[in-house]
Amino acid sequence: MRRRALLVLPGFLALLLPVDASAQKTIKVGYPMILSGPGALFGEPSLKGAQMYVDELNAKGGVLGRKIELIPRDTKGNADEAVRVSRELILKDNVDFLVGTLTSAEGPAVSTIAKENKIVFVAAIPKTDQLTAPANLHPYVFRTASTTTIEGRTAAEIVAKWGVKRIGTMSPDYAYGQDATKAFVEHLKKIKPDVEIVDQQWPKLGEADYTPFINAQMAKKPEAVFSSLWGGHFLTFAKQAKPLGYFDALKYNFIGAGEAASLESAKTMGADYPVGIWGNSYDVWDWKAGPDAHKQYISRLKEYTKQDPPSSWPITGYIAMQMLVEGIKKANSTDSDKVAKAMLDLTVETPIGKQTLRAKDHTANRGQFWGKTVMDPKLGHAVMQEVLYIDPAPFMD
Amino acid sequence: MEPSFLFGQFLGGLTAAMFLFLIASGLSLIFGVLRVLNFAHGSFYMLGAYLAWQIVRWVGPEGEGFWLAALGAALGVAILGAAIERLLLRHLYRREELYQLLFTYALVLVLADVAKVTWGTGQLSVSRPPSLSGSLQLLGITVPHYNLFIILLGPTIALVFWLLLQRTAIGRVVRAAALDREMLSALGANVGWIYTGMFFVGSFLAGLGGALVTPTQSIVPGMDVAVIVDAFIVVVIGGLGSFWGTFLGALIFGQVLAFGILVFPGFSIFAVSALMATILVVRPWGLLGRPIR
Numbered sequence: 001m002r003r004r005a006l007l008v009l010p011g012f013l014a015l016l017l018p019v020d021a022s023a024q025k026t027i028k029v030g031y032p033m034i035l036s037g038p039g040a041l042f043g044e045p046s047l048k049g050a051q052m053y054v055d056e057l058n059a060k061g062g063v064l065g066r067k068i069e070l071i072p073r074d075t076k077g078n079a080d081e082a083v084r085v086s087r088e089l090i091l092k093d094n095v096d097f098l099v100g101t102l103t104s105a106e107g108p109a110v111s112t113i114a115k116e117n118k119i120v121f122v123a124a125i126p127k128t129d130q131l132t133a134p135a136n137l138h139p140y141v142f143r144t145a146s147t148t149t150i151e152g153r154t155a156a157e158i159v160a161k162w163g164v165k166r167i168g169t170m171s172p173d174y175a176y177g178q179d180a181t182k183a184f185v186e187h188l189k190k191i192k193p194d195v196e197i198v199d200q201q202w203p204k205l206g207e208a209d210y211t212p213f214i215n216a217q218m219a220k221k222p223e224a225v226f227s228s229l230w231g232g233h234f235l236t237f238a239k240q241a242k243p244l245g246y247f248d249a250l251k252y253n254f255i256g257a258g259e260a261a262s263l264e265s266a267k268t269m270g271a272d273y274p275v276g277i278w279g280n281s282y283d284v285w286d287w288k289a290g291p292d293a294h295k296q297y298i299s300r301l302k303e304y305t306k307q308d309p310p311s312s313w314p315i316t317g318y319i320a321m322q323m324l325v326e327g328i329k330k331a332n333s334t335d336s337d338k339v340a341k342a343m344l345d346l347t348v349e350t351p352i353g354k355q356t357l358r359a360k361d362h363t364a365n366r367g368q369f370w371g372k373t374v375m376d377p378k379l380g381h382a383v384m385q386e387v388l389y390i391d392p393a394p395f396m397d
Numbered sequence: 398m399e400p401s402f403l404f405g406q407f408l409g410g411l412t413a414a415m416f417l418f419l420i421a422s423g424l425s426l427i428f429g430v431l432r433v434l435n436f437a438h439g440s441f442y443m444l445g446a447y448l449a450w451q452i453v454r455w456v457g458p459e460g461e462g463f464w465l466a467a468l469g470a471a472l473g474v475a476i477l478g479a480a481i482e483r484l485l486l487r488h489l490y491r492r493e494e495l496y497q498l499l500f501t502y503a504l505v506l507v508l509a510d511v512a513k514v515t516w517g518t519g520q521l522s523v524s525r526p527p528s529l530s531g532s533l534q535l536l537g538i539t540v541p542h543y544n545l546f547i548i549l550l551g552p553t554i555a556l557v558f559w560l561l562l563q564r565t566a567i568g569r570v571v572r573a574a575a576l577d578r579e580m581l582s583a584l585g586a587n588v589g590w591i592y593t594g595m596f597f598v599g600s601f602l603a604g605l606g607g608a609l610v611t612p613t614q615s616i617v618p619g620m621d622v623a624v625i626v627d628a629f630i631v632v633v634i635g636g637l638g639s640f641w642g643t644f645l646g647a648l649i650f651g652q653v654l655a656f657g658i659l660v661f662p663g664f665s666i667f668a669v670s671a672l673m674a675t676i677l678v679v680r681p682w683g684l685l686g687r688p689i690r
Binding site for chain 2: 206215216233244265268271
């Protein structure tokens with residue numbers, strides 16, 4: 001679904017990798033990811049997370065006695081380009097596996113290449129349900145990303161507790177926005193039948209002026225709003241909605257999916273953030289209730305990326321790589337057919353807890369962090385007041 | 398439907414229209430005089446936004462530094478625009494128009510990469526200046542002071558430019574340059590500098606638009622391409638090269654967008670695109686434009 005230019009990175013990383021003639025051949029993993037354009041804001045840290053996992057693993061001797069070589073390629077946020085670089089990775093670089101992709105257009109596109117070439121592909125970020133829907137599922141595709149179903153339904157579980165009846169939605173008019181919003185609406189109606197959807201606004205993706213949508217929505221007087229505007233889109237929307245009194249009118253009963261409460265969004269907006277709304281994030285750096293493994297992961301990440309607080313996106317690449325490597329271990333082979341079988345119902349202890357790739361749809365029970373935002377005077381931007389990791393297992397189909 | 402809501406929708410459309418007018422007027426001015434369709438106009442707009450962010454960072458977000466940033470950004474972009482005209486674009490006037498198009502398109506790609514290398518790909522944000530950070534209640538709706546400022550700024554700029562073009566000596570020369578550059582040149586006017594000056598002014602407007610939009614939008618790569626499409630729609634509706642046409646086009650664009658979503662929810666862009674297509678068929682030179690000879 002989603003954004004720094006590191007045009008030299010692929011070549012650079014390849015140079016950095018140590019060449020050890022005595023070891024067996026390295027296991028090559030292609031990493032198609034958005035590394036330029038707006039999506040690189042998320043793609044680049046995702047690659048960092050994957051690279052951190054690989055560096056740590058190689059330092060410990062690798063897997064099956066072999067080191068892993070990560071080969072990143074820039075998809076430029078374009079499904080055609082993602083397909084092109086994935087083919088190239090398979091044919092020219094002879095990669096054993098594919099991990100990565102970001103948008104809900106790239107994921108399904110690369111999945112077809114994985115199917116054609118019978119190579120295991122682990123989708124790290126695409127959320128569209130289509131990726132692993134029965135019609136598109138094949139033995140080689142796996143997903144460690146969250147899904148639109150999980151995201152929408154989790155938000156519905158939260159909103160159901162607010163005691164509100166008149167609900168509105170504000171989401172970008174394309175696959176991701178529509179799917180997440182549909183999942184939210186359907187699940188909320190199911191668990192709380194007395195709610196009424198009073199308004200649904202569909203600004204186009206990349207809309208510059210949300211004012212008409214905001215006014216139209218306020219006129220319908222919803223008590224709470226679900227939104228899947230993400231990244232810069234959420235930023236623009238919130239900057240225009242706040243002075244119009246939109247969040248005050250909602251009494252801050254606004255829940256933003258699409259990582260509205262991520263460090264990246266909160267930091268950029270600073271004092272302009274509509275503090276008090278609910279939002280989600282792939283990761284948080286101060287998950288007090290979290291396992292020790294998460295705390296250790298965060299401290300290693302701070303050191304690796306020299307960022308404090310660290311980005312919320314490296315976890316996407318880290319877990320995707322971890323799942324693949326555990327699959328290789330279990331299969332005791334790098335043969336994609338064997339690894340694909342080993343990954344079915346594979347449970348792995350990740351930094352955010354146990355994750356299982358369900359045999360049924362090859363999808364992990366990947367929940368996200370949700371919370372109501374408060375201003376952190378020390379950091380100067382909004383943070384989640386109480387971080388909730390919501391395990392989606394109970395309401396996945 | 399409550400009247401206060403319709404009024405709110407109207408004001409929202411008006412604010413959007415005035416932002417678009419700022420940007421599209423520069424595009425239209427440059428085309429009107431130089432006959433160059435400047436694809437890079439949106440890139441100038443984007444640079445205005447990034448420069449404004451940069452200057453706000455230098456002078457600090459507190460206080461009224463934003464105004465300095467807006468003016469500084471607009472001037473910076475204007476100087477860049479003038480330099481590009483003087484040093485590069487100039488050599489293409491005698492070639493086919495296709496070469497000018499290709500050149501300005503190349504500028505789009507180059508400037509996008511320059512912005513990316515300089516400011517990264519993250520989202521940047523500028524706050525509204527404290528003097529205009531409040532809002533007022535007008536006929537039952539909340540109107541942010543900043544939006545009101547934009548609504549007033551648009552017509553002010555339109556009027557100033559119209560007076561300059563119609564009532565001053567420079568304005569007469571510029572109008573003459575738009576009509577017949579060879580004749581004006583033969584009469585002894587320095588057409589070269591008039592062109593550079595117009596490019597300066599047009600780029601200034603783009604830069605100013607980009608800077609002024611930052612308190613209401615995130616600054617992201619890609620904002621150049623997004624805005625140039627809207628600006629083209631505005632000038633096509635109003636008539637390429639027609640100043641008041643651009644004003645009218647922006648007004649129509651804003652209102653059609655604001656009210657279009659009430660009629661066709663989920664097809665926000667449809668109404669505007671349909672309007673443009675209709676005008677292209679019925680009156681290809683736009684509402685207030687002149688058929689090109």
